[in-house]
Amino acid sequence: MYQSKALLYSAVLVLCLFWSSLHVGAQNGITNPAEVTALRAIKGSLIDPNKNLSNWNRGDPCTANWTGVICSNSSLDDGYLHVEELQLLNMNLSGTLSPELGRLSYMIILDFMWNALTGSIPKEIGNITSLKLLLLNGNQLTGSLPEELGYLPNLDRIQIDQNKISGPIPKSFANLNKTKHFHMNNNSISGQIPPELSRLPSLVHFLLDNNNLSGYLPPGFSELPNLLILQVDNNHFDGTTIPETYGNMSKLLKLSLRNCGLQGPIPNLSRIPKLGYLDLRSNQLNGTIPTDKLSDEIKTIDLSNNQLTGSIPSSFSQLPQLQKLASLVMLLESPKVLYTNYDANIMSVANNSLNGSVSSDIWTDRTLNSTESLKLELQNNRLTSIVGSTNIPPNVTVWLLGNPVCDNDNSSVVQFCGPENEDGNDGMTSTNTTVSCDVASCPWPYEYSKTSIVNCFCAIPLIVEYRLKSPGFSDFVPFRTDFEKYLSSGLDLYQYQLEVVSFEWEKGPRLWMSLKLFPVYVENSTHTFNNSEVRRITNMFTGWNIPDSELYGPYELLKFTLLGPYANVFISTSNKSGVSKGTLIGAIVGGIAAATILSAVVSLLILRIRTKRSRDAALKRRRMSKASLKIDGVKDFSYGEMALATNNFDISAQVGQGGYGKVYKGTLAAGTIVAIKRAQEGSLQGEKEFLTEIELLSRLHHRNLVSLIGFCDEEGEQMLVYEFMPNGTLRDNLSAAKSKEPMSFALRVRIALGSAKGILYLHTEANPPIFHRDIKASNILLDSKFTAKVADFGLSRLAPVPEMEGNVPAHVSTVVKGTPGYLDPEYFLTHKLTDKSDVYSLGVVFLELLTGMQPITHGKNLVREVNTAFHSGTIFSVVDGRMGSYPSDCVEKFLTLALKCCEDDTDSRPSMAEVVRQLENIWLMMPESDTKTTEPLFTPKAGKEVTPPSSSSEIKNPFLSLDVSGSNLDSGVIPTIVPR
Template identity: 55%
Template sequence: MAFSNTVCLLGLFLALPLYWSSPFAYGDTDPLEVAALLAVRNKLKDPYKYLKWNKKRDPCITNWTGVICYLNNTDGYMHVQELRLLRLNLSGTLAPELGQLTYMKRLDFLWNNISGSIPKEIGHITALELLLLSGNQISGSLPDELGYLPNLTKFQLDLNFISGPIPTSFANLVKVQHFHMNNNRFSGQIPPELSQLNALKHVLLDNNNLSGYLPPELAQMRSLTILQLDNNNFAGSVIPNSYGNMTKLLKLSLRNCSLQGTIPDLSAIRGLLYLDLSMNQLTGSISTNRLSENTTTIILSGNQLNGSIPSNFSGLSHLQKLYLDNNWLSGSVPSNIWQNINFTSDTNVDINFENNFLSDILGILEVPQNVTLRLQGNPVCTNASQRNITLLCGPDNGNDESEETLDNLNKPVSTCPPQACPTKNHFRYVPTLPNTSCFCAAPFGVGLRLRSPSISSFLPYRDQFDMFITKNVNATPNTPLDKYQLYVDSIEWEKGPRLRMFLLFFPRYSNDSNTFGENEVQAIASTFAAFTIPGSDIFGPYDLLNFTAEGPYSNVILPSLSSAGLSKGALAGIVLGSIFCASVILLGILLFIRKKHKSSQVEVVKNQSLTKFPMKMDGVKAFSFEDLQTATNNFSTTTQIGQGGYGKVYKGTLADGVVVAIKRAQQGSLQGDKEFYTEIEMLSRLHHRNLVALVGYCDEKDEQMLVYEFMPNGSLHDLLSARYRAPLGFGTRLHIALNASRGILYLHTEADPPIIHRDIKANNILLDSKMTAKVSDFGISRLAPISDPKGLTTAHISTIVKGTPGYVDPEYFLTNKLTEKSDVYSLGIVFLELLTGMQPISHGRNIVREVNTAHQSGMMFSIIDRNMGQYPSEGVKKFMALAMRCSSDETKDRPLMLEVVRELENISSMLPESDNTSSEFVNVNLSSSGTSVASAPSTSVYDRRSTYLTGDRSGDDLVSGVIHSIMPR
């Protein structure tokens, strides 16, 4: 044993010098592929410097961003097995040299901004299995050469601008299982030749410009489970009778395709779960064919179907949606439709028979609480009051998919003290531990979208989904996750319909650790990124949208599957040492290599981020460290104008003479990493006169800096707390309130997508030289959810509580439900500050409680800020009433931002012209307090199209800089 160990050690020491001295390293990347990668890089634009591709270093050994390799023992080279470049905000075009990566199995450019056409040379990559180009700006037609990829299994091109016909050469893709090409501009006939694709399971071609007829030959595809062709134009075509022979079909969706004729006999498709033939010109009766008892959805709306409603619908025990509205159906409504449904607390059935010729209801009239039945527009509603069915004959009161939430299921199963879980590090309680323990852990987030689910309501299938995912996702080899380790944090139905969801994965319950290891996070991420999760009949295929790796996972490279090879010299050393210890020597060499390249690896881990914080930053300049160093005289203390938890703020002058404010993160810590990227992402696409403008950023040399326009009059907090020689009049205060409100209204209603600021406070409302208020600091902002289209409910985001004490919405604080009205509450506190001069919380006094007490006792004017001077009592009353409504504890009692702006405009119109134009404005940086600056009259919010949406920052609105109050305190 000792002799063997000695031989192993001798071999190791013999190997190392040979490894480092060998001029031709065994395990280097194939030189032809290195050249191809460099050509690919030259065609790409990487504005945020996500690609760490150092041309002086080997791509595979030094882990170039997204380059995943394997060692080929035959030729001794490393070869590119995968390019995984999803969500890096890359633009540019795809290089023809991609075709030289002939060993590549997966090509992934998902969710970027790639334009141009698909190079025909990709058709030379015979090893290619996954071609993933969704969510870009690719145009042009598909090259015929792509039809000669013998190993391709997934063809994913949706959400681009690809036009032209589908090549008939695609009939050669004998292994392809997924055609995901929806939401493009494909035109022409669907090639009948595709019927040869016996492995094809999913055909998603909805939302294109396809025409011609529906090929009957498609019925020959033996494995087809989803055929989704909605929103094309097959004018004059019928649904072939042969489609009734697609015995494995789970979903048939042909909505709005200009189809004619009758519905074919589908009784042989015993597993059909989802049928949508709506918005066509189909005629005849609805067949009494037997349907699967597991069918969830039947949508036949907007046709010319006649006859009666089949009685066999009563056997659909899993029915969720039955839409037969806007047809010519007659006879009676069979009440037994809902009598055999398996009702649970999560079951909701939506039945729409509106606008037909139904005259009666057969059987027991009582409709269960879980069932929505709509009959408006039928003769049966003529005498609705006599039949006691008035509620069934009223206006459309059905539920839309977008209204489904997880509120009922996402309630915590136990009460845990919130202060015991350090949410600031992105920890949270594991919500679904079976023993109801309060286990605080750091989750890893995955954004998914179910592309074509065979359901219309997710809640009844929540447990089934949890089991499906945890069974197929491993954090450690051969060890599936426990069910409690998965938490579906949110869902949202999108057009299609498609189901967007956000998943949280928690580490296994343990007394030793409450975080995943790096390898575990990478294993979970790789499972989704490589699309190795098998298909599901109910949930269908999925999109990978993003990863959320916060807190302890923020530096994990997601995912990294590459491994380094060995030099020929090292291999010779191993043979010389001992063949019996080859594996030991290999391991030793790899460890040595890793140590040798530690500096480069640290750089990769630190800087490389595949999907961390995707951004789009049009019109925002990337400054070099030297640019900002010069602007601030080497960050001289004489230029420092503020300091906060994030770092320091400096006043700087750029090379073109523009004065700016530079917020610099604490060196070496980068504590505000997420906030840094979030603020850039938000401000880069927000353009409004009442939002602080982002001039640029710097992200290099261990530095993160944000460059803003300079705001010479500081923050509202500074304005209210300073002692001025001149009073701050009511007109000025109202003007500030109206400016800030317009900025927030823009965020809530005009930004695309809408945004919840989440940290509205006096420190984050800044004032330019004319006292125009601008909202700043978007570091913790969130995209707003989609609200109820009828305005009956307010959509929310379930998230950890963030914000500033005294300004945080109490309902958000208690329930973790963030809404747009959370901003309204915070703004209401700002209004109270403007009126009273008080701080939100000071010496145990709460501003809301103080104002309410004074108001109820009839002493409202006793708490008005004395520095306001003379003021119109009626205007102050109205402003106070609005502030109190905004700061109500109950979300439902608060106004929307549009109402806030309207009321402030009404109050403003009551003021004398001199007050309304705010001629009393003072500039706190001027030595003469009597100096006044005229301002243009206020523009109504109803004129947003001409003033606010244009982002016009000309003339006096172009003010350089922001002051130290951009710093969170």
């Protein structure tokens, strides 16, 4: 009763305050109350260990200068201040993005770059129709891109790169008519690039490299009127070609399509007038290199690691700005293994066949100044001679080691035939050493300005970490001075005020820089920027107001460091509003503030009472659950032990991530290397699944099941500690993008058999038996010897137990859980889980092993696709070509077994024991040369005698089967071989 009265009082008081604040706000310009509520909700969803947002609890957001909040009056002239920018760059924030962001309906810039945010992008951001800059890059965001983002009519830039976003690009993005910059690289975005994006009129930069895109490259991209950069490296457009229409891209400056699985010829790109950077390496392109002369603007050509034939076109000697003709590799025979070290900006390629001669015109028909260089990397091919002069300019480097030309006794070519030397840093890294000054003479935070017109004067700089995301060159040194002119001009500074302290090439390739900006030298001044200049320069970076450059491409601000007096500059001011802080404070009367506080206190007390009751009940349940987990052989670790094992969960220790959270590689105090699965708040793995996995794994012991070492259940954390599996998941090993080398057919059969044996143990040997319910390639782990081990028992269910009459039900009735593509259709329709449900899922895994494909790709179902190929007699067209040679009869039997496991009708599927038996048969049919390099499938235990076959012919006899009836398949005893 008391609580009800208190709530009523609070409601009445809040209503009065609303009308009062509305009246005062209309006359005195305080922040819109709805936006204040939204900001508080946003802060509530964030974790702020450095307390950067500590002032978000004090005063009015716009008038009290809340950190990162920038406001102004709205064009509606409703009297309120509205949040226009949320600038929270690099503040070590974690937590999630609140849906309440959608209530900041006047926002123009949303900037959460370079934090550690998790969770998904709220679809409510699509409600902010005024939004121009959506900057979320450099976090750990997951989930898919909301369709709603495609309806932001004023969006200029979307940056979500360097997250863990998955799923397809929404077709609604074709509505973003004002968007110039699509920066979505370094995620897990999948599916087809929507052809509808070809109608975007403003698109300038399209960066989607390092994702899981597939399908084809939209030919219509040639019609994009303003496209300058198309960068989609490291995706999976397997078997498709580069559209011929791409030669019509009239404004294109950079085309980067490396390692995309592309085939076919290189289109004629000579009609692109300003093309400066062409990277098509690591595909399966074939045919000859087009002989038409490329643009005079070209600086880098990389066609290495393809299947091109012919010789180097003579037109390459007519390219005046060519910096680097990188490893033109022509595969005349079968593709070989290629090793690349791009970190050093040098391509090292071995065992290929570039034929013909090298024309010296490539290096003699050009003039290089002291800062320019040309690198020709042609080693380990079949080049027979150099035509023309062998005298090369000082700034040209040619590598020909491993070609026949170096086998000749010709002293003139010796200079080209040594190993690739370490000639400095190849423009990869550098520091500025323009002037040497006595650093100790400047008191902190003053520093010497090394580039000033006055040598060694002390000033306080602004320190900026900055990165070029897609530069149009591969060597920065020749462009360094020009870059300083460009950036200082863009910032409206003198060139001497900018110092490029250091730079370094990173993977991408991207160019990281450390910059210092110094104030102008004025005699007898403090040599510091004033507050308004600090704000102006900062806003130039954070508002992307520096003009774009064709050569330097898009940039990103990584960090802005404010030293000394600059630390007190409130960049997030409301000076746009034209309302003085004093006036606003005077207008907000003390009575309203007091009433607001009183209302908040009453509501908070009620909320705390309810929260405490809920927390106490949950804590009691957790204590009861944890008390039941005192299990022999399974250690209860403390949070401190887990933090110590993973270097406080450092990102370098992270080895995987799923819907439940992250997986870390850790080292326990005893030196044992383990895998630690740490559930994140709100993850798919709830309390029930956590306890289920501990309870089940603690009593399951089999060489093909992952072993549980311990768990941690304290400080709001849920962690499971497993044996470490150094070769990762089966899914990763089947992925062309992630696997180090393809797996042979014999190894795939051994993995299939190990997985089946582990599941057979669950079905028949565990007590009571268990249905796994989530068998998939990512839940099959591989140890150092590629032994398969089934993992992740969070969704597992105990098999039916006998009823009163002694009958055993054939199924468990339960809600449907599992992974799309692996789900038993009958279980999905009837909710009846059986052992044959696991058989179906494992059958899908077998199809993955045979094809390398995923269960669902571009809306196509793997089971259906393979069935179609099987019945049309084209089954070998879907077999994974990466596994090399294989016995066709064994592949057919394996495929037949896989499809039998995937029958829609439950009764038509084999039992797991039958699956194991047939896999053993396939193994025995395989040639000895295929199986001898793999680990033995069985090791007889001491005291068990194995009778060998009577003749060697029986060893390879395909008409043998294994009798596993009554056998313990984990006993190590070879089953009896009987005639079939």
